[in-house]
Amino acid sequence: MKRSEQSDPGFNLPALFGRGIDVARDLAKDLAKDLAKDWTRDLARHPGHNTAAPRPAFLEPDAAFPALFDKFAPRPVPAKPGLPTPQKLVADLRAYSGIRHKDALPPDDDGLVLGRLGALEVRLARTARDVRRAQRLRYKVFYEEMSAVPDAGTRLARRDMDSFDSICEHLLVLDHEAGKVVLGRHKPKVVGTYRLLRQEVARRHGGFYTQGEFDVNGVIAAHPNLKFLELGRSCVLKPYRNKRTVELLWHGVWTYILRNKIDAMFGCASLEGTNPDALALPLSFLHHNALAPEEWRARAVESRYVAMDRMARTEISPKAALQALPPLIKGYLRLGGFVGDGAVVDHQFGTTDVLIILPVSVISPRYVEHFGPTANRHAI
Numbered sequence: 001m002k003r004s005e006q007s008d009p010g011f012n013l014p015a016l017f018g019r020g021i022d023v024a025r026d027l028a029k030d031l032a033k034d035l036a037k038d039w040t041r042d043l044a045r046h047p048g049h050n051t052a053a054p055r056p057a058f059l060e061p062d063a064a065f066p067a068l069f070d071k072f073a074p075r076p077v078p079a080k081p082g083l084p085t086p087q088k089l090v091a092d093l094r095a096y097s098g099i100r101h102k103d104a105l106p107p108d109d110d111g112l113v114l115g116r117l118g119a120l121e122v123r124l125a126r127t128a129r130d131v132r133r134a135q136r137l138r139y140k141v142f143y144e145e146m147s148a149v150p151d152a153g154t155r156l157a158r159r160d161m162d163s164f165d166s167i168c169e170h171l172l173v174l175d176h177e178a179g180k181v182v183l184g185r186h187k188p189k190v191v192g193t194y195r196l197l198r199q200e201v202a203r204r205h206g207g208f209y210t211q212g213e214f215d216v217n218g219v220i221a222a223h224p225n226l227k228f229l230e231l232g233r234s235c236v237l238k239p240y241r242n243k244r245t246v247e248l249l250w251h252g253v254w255t256y257i258l259r260n261k262i263d264a265m266f267g268c269a270s271l272e273g274t275n276p277d278a279l280a281l282p283l284s285f286l287h288h289n290a291l292a293p294e295e296w297r298a299r300a301v302e303s304r305y306v307a308m309d310r311m312a313r314t315e316i317s318p319k320a321a322l323q324a325l326p327p328l329i330k331g332y333l334r335l336g337g338f339v340g341d342g343a344v345v346d347h348q349f350g351t352t353d354v355l356i357i358l359p360v361s362v363i364s365p366r367y368v369e370h371f372g373p374t375a376n377r378h379a380i
Contacts, residue, residue, distance in 0.1 A: 098128030147350030300342030
């Protein structure tokens, strides 16, 4: 069944947001012009002041809109590449509300559920409320449990959000034996999530989140006939960090890959801490043992590049290095994934990030067999 919101042109909340922002921008420009006139007049009344002094930036009409409204917008880190400020603010408002662009909506309700394992279910987010629940889980893990530093908007909302949420699909793991009753209906608890951004959607909306840290354009350009998928914002609630939950989450990703005919995945994976020297062992192990072949090797953006080869290969204890790696990165390596050239320190999230590249063609056959070549292991 098709979503009714897409077929009803009479009411489009994101479009209303856009029209409201256009009006606000025009009002801001008019206000800036009036304030600029007052500024010039007041200077003329005081001969001791320098009338040639530059006006403050917020008095420039073109700067008025972001200057007046930027403090109210959730601040994504990093900013969406190449997106004009008014469009970015629309995306921020959508992300804050949980509303997504039509390009990021599942095609129908019948394909939402991707698998089940006992009381756990993995499915795609359908509603704005689903997205907000994923954001709350991310806040709980990244900000309350880990060391991410929230800005004012994030702290107030108690949700991890950025403008990419409005163009991504969100994978959810639900526990049907937990949760709460709302208006007489049982709402299962969200215990895990993954954020998915398809290449064709990213192309239409300013790019990938990863591009703020790694230059993936060359890798994508080198494989023009392949379909890429960005994976990000992966997290699982602490009591559920076990084989069953993680396996079901990966089953959902694998099902999504097969349904959308994805050829390669990539995304940022994090090591806890912002001191690369303290992370020399795992970073050096990854550089010496998992560096991507040239055709798949993307480099950290130059201004944020951190060298990973901080120790000689002969100085590395593989056992100790593997113990120092986060489970998610070890999971990617077991599947056959590579890492890019260089790392990036993310001070807001308190992490050092590496780029993971995982072509579907290199996934270990035993894992394909484990989940099933048609994703039938935990099929509904």
